[in-house]
Structure formats: structure tokens, C-alpha cells
């Protein structure tokens with residue numbers, strides 16, 4: 001069959017040699033991004049620590065923003081927690097919860113909504129028009145509810161609290177969002193199972209990392225793939241969506257020593273912006289790079305690579321596949337324009353409405 005082309009998101013730089021801009025180097029080729037991700041002279045910018053129980057403390061304690069030295073031990077906490085989760089079970093739970101939400105849309109034609117009974121309950125205020133906003137009702141709720149329950153935070157308040165932290169997680173967030181996130185971190189700690197502070201922080205860190213990126217993947221898959229032929233596996237659909245519309249568009253590193261990258265001399269302390277969105281369309285790796293062509297070899301860099309690469313890839317894919325698989329079977333047609341709030345590295349659709357069959 002002939003697959004469509006998916007244009008680059010606005011602001012995606014062209015794929016080429018590293019370019020020096022006012023705020024540092026921009027790296028766009030697949031090979032160059034991979035080289036930086038696996039070069040120990042290129043480190044994650046460290047987030048400063050803060051008073052215990054605050055957002056700054058969380059950032060200063062999770063593996064994601066740690067210096068190389070504490071990183072491995074902190075990452076191991078998250079990896080150990082994830083090792084106890086079975087992706088097949090996550091997928092089934094996400095699918096079951098999605099069915100529950102859609103059943104409510106179709107079975108309650110107007111008025112009030114039941115609250116559901118499962119411990120993973122993801123919605124309390126479902127509209128019942130036969131249409132559902134995938135972002136608000138499913139993508140932002142289901143994966144988080146499933147994951148939080150399995151990490152010992154079954155409290156229904158955990159999801160909104162994680163979302164509040166995620167909204168301010170990356171340094172430079174709006175001060176009002178930071179205040180909300182401070183409160184949310186305290187709430188999440190209070191509802192966490194007893195554990196040393198570093199363990200609790202890194203378990204919360206898993207949820208925060210999972211929150212927006214998995215929601216974005218679901219949104220992008222619905223946007224680009226709801227009408228795809230049923231014969232296309234949801235796994236192949238997600239892989240190509242991750243390449244062409246990566247939920248995480250870029251990540252940052254800073255050099256600790258001078259190095260040479262693709263013929264460019266880069267000094268120490270130089271900021272690097274690694275553009276997954278550009279590298280995923282590198283024609284040296286992907287012929288016809290803009291073409292949506294599931295099953296193509298070469299994959300994407302969207303989950304990162306190297307010692308800092310995403311440890312939750314299989315879990316994210318399972319959760320997203322659970323939701324998207326049900327949506328492909330039971331929903332059709334999206335309505336209205338899909339909006340994306342401005343953000344330098346993230347891409348989250350605001351609202352995507354579909355009709356429930």
C-alpha cells in the first residue's frame with residue numbers, strides 16, 4: 001500500500017553537520033546524536049538540589065538529572081522497580097481500563113457517570129456524548145493509573161500530583177508551576193510506601209518520566225494511525241509514530257572536555273542540544289525519511305541511547321499499545337484541529353476527540 005508523508009513538526013531543524021547557535025551546539029544527524037549519547041565526555045546538565053520534599057530536591061535526587069557518579073546507583077533503583085512489572089500485564093490492564101472508559105461513553109448517553117470500581121480507575125467525570133477526548137480521558141490518565149498502582153501509589157490523587165510535577169520537571173519552569181509541583185511532591189511522598197528517600201524519589205521519578213511522554217505517544221498514534229489498516233500491528237504503528245512524531249523531540253548534554261564531532265571542534269562546557277526529531281529523519285538511515293512506512297529497519301532515537309537511555313521503553317510501549325489497540329478497534333475519526341502548546345523539546349497534543357463506535 002502507499003503510505004502518506006508526515007511533514008516535520010514546526011521548528012524541526014534540517015538534518016546536517018552540528019551547528020553552533022547562540023545557546024550552544026545543535027546536533028541533528030543520527031550518527032552524531034548517537035555518538036554524543038554514548039560519549040562519557042558529554043554529560044546530562046545536573047539539576048541543583050533543594051530542601052527535602054520539594055521539586056528541587058526531587059530533581060536533585062532522581063537519576064535523570066544526576067551527575068555521572070550517583071547516576072548508576074539511582075538508575076538501578078528505577079530499573080529494579082520496573083523489572084518487577086510485566087509489560088504484557090501492563091498492556092492488558094491499560095486495555096481493560098480503556099474499554100471501561102469507552103463503555104461508559106457508549107452506555108451512558110447523557111448526564112452523570114458512574115465512578116468505576118477498579119483500583120486502576122482512571123476517570124471520574126466522563127462526558128457521555130459518544131465522543132471522547134483521548135488526551136484528557138485516556139492518554140493522560142490510563143498509563144499513569146496503571147503504573148502508579150503497580151508502584152505502590154494506588155491513591156487516585158497520585159495521577160494529578162504526578163502531572164503537576166511533570167509540568168515543572170525540567171529546569172526553567174514557570175514559578176507558579178513550581179509552587180504546584182512542590183506541593184505535589186510532598187503529597188506523592190506522603191502516599192508512597194515506606195522507603196529510603198532516594199528510593200521513594202526515584203520511584204516517583206519513574207512516574208514523572210512516564211507521564212507526558214507516554215500520553216504524547218498515544219496522542220500521536222491516534223492522530224496518525226487511527227485510520228491505518230487493521231492488519232498493521234499496533235507495535236509497528238507505534239514504532240513509526242515514535243520516529244516521525246517523537247513525543248520527546250530533543251535532549252541536552254554538556255561537554256566536560258574538548259572533543260571533535262563530525263569534523264567540528266567543540267570546546268569544554270559546551271551545551272549540546274540533541275534533536276531526535278531531526279535525527280529520526282536522517283536520510284542516511286531512512287530512505288524517504290518523511291514517508292510513514294511501518295516496519296522499516298533503522299528504528300528511532302526517541303528513547304535515547306547509552307547509559308542514560310530510557311529504562312521504561314518496553315513499559316511505555318506496552319501501556320501505549322494497550323490504549324491504542326482498543327482505540328483502533330472501537331473508535332473512528334478525529335474532530336477539530338489538534339493544538340500543540342509551544343515548548344522547545346516536548347510535543348503534547350492538547351485535545352484529540354474521537355467517536356466511539
Ligand code: HEM
Nearest residue numbers: 063064075209210213214217251302303304308310312316
Ligand atoms: C513514549 C514514552 C517515553 C519516551 C519517548 C521516553 C524517552 C526517554 C528518553 C529520550 C530518555 C533519555 C533522556 C536523555 O538521555 O537525556 C528517557 C529517560 C528516562 N525514562 Fe523514558 N520515555 C518514555 C516513557 C518512560 C516510561 C513509561 C518510564 C517509566 C516507566 C520512563 C522512565 C525513564 C527514566 C527513569 C529515565 C531516566 C533514565 C536515567 O536517569 O538513566 N520513560 N526517557
